[in-house]
Amino acid sequence: MPEGHSIHRLARQFQDVFGGRRLRVSSPQGRFAEGAALLDGHIMVxxxxxxKQLFLKFDHDLFLHVHLGLYGAWNFGGDSSFAGASSIGAPRRIGERESGPSGADTDYSGPPEPVGAVRVRLVSDHGWADLRGATTCAAITSDDAAKVLGRLGPDPLRNGPGDRDEFIRRLRKRKTAVALLMMDQSVLAGVGNIYRAEVLFRQAVDPWKPGTAVDTGTAGRLWDDAVATMSDGVRDGRIVTTPPALWTDGAETAPDADAHFVYKREGLPCRACGTVVGMAEIGARKLYWCPGCQV
Structure with missing residues (x-):
């Protein structure tokens, strides 16, 4: 599923193209008809x-709450004032590169006919957005939103006062393997399989080490690296964790094959020490790591 940088980019795009605008909200598929009726005609503020949670707040204190899950995606389009990516979400390429830019339509006269199972459609005077395949799509109150947020750990991309210390506390109180804790959304919100593998490698942390065995300094460095790499992802719209010195033929942007240290590189030599990169199942997900560097 998309990692936190993609959801923050979604929030930024929604704010840019729909913020302060009155929206027509519908559910062409029909599964969200009641929720759409609650939001229809209100201003997204x-x-x-x-x-990995997105909340669109409307002027009557209701929210559209969306979790894309494995198969969800937003598609966008509009007139010359409507800028941004044309699609964020599934299907995803390695590194979660989004589709875009949207390619504004100079002859725009309204959204196209819905194609496929569109759960919810948002329409302003200048553009539209369609959601398909999401795990969660609900109209909720501010109290409901607070409850969702209360179940989540700190988000490196929000990085508020005390968030770093709270992450360290949550990580170090558990005996679970740190590789699992890095993807436990109640410990660290927004990190998925790619950032998990890459941050653990970059900080030379044994993925099988229990959280209780991770010292405070190392836990702090995991947080700091998640902040740095995920912020790059928000800026670039993709996950790149390697430096330009490792990119093929002096490329200005990282080729997909050079974008990561260990993710999906099982059986290949580690870029740092030459040890064969390993892959194992943990928590029903694939874990990639270097047995030479991460000891």
Whole structure:
């Protein structure tokens, strides 16, 4: 599923193209008809992301809450004032590169006919957005939103006062393997399989080490690296964790094959020490790591 940087980019795009605008909200598929009716005709006043959760706030204090899950995606389009990516979400390429830019339509006269199972459609005077395949799509109150947020750990991309210390506390109180804790959304919100593998490698942390065995300094460095790499992802719209010195033929942007240290590189030599990169199942997900560097 998309990692936190994609959801923060979604929030930014929604704020840019729909913020302060009155929206027509519908459910062409029909599964969200009751929720759409609650939001229809209201002004979207804010777009918020925390981890992998997106909240679109409307002027009557209701939210559209979306979690894309494995198969969800937003598609966008509009007139010359409507800028941004044309699609964020599944299907995803390695590194979660989004589709875009949207390619504004100079002859725009309204959204196209819905194609496929569109759960919810948002339409302003200048553009539209369609959601398909999401795990969660609900109209909720501010109290409901607070409850969702209360179940989540700190988000490196929000990085508020005390968040670093709270992450360290949550990580170090558990005997679970740190590789699992890095993807536990109640410990660290927004990190998925790619950032998990890459941050653990970059900080030379044994993925099988229990959280209780991770010292405070190392836990702090995991947080700091998640902040840095995920912030790059928000800026670039993709996950790149390697430096330009490792990119093929002096490329200005990282080729997909050079974008990561260990993710999906099982059986290949480690870029740092030459040890064969390993892959194992943990928590029903694939874990990639270097047995030479991460000891």
């Amino acid at each position: 804010d777009a918020l992301a925390h981890g």
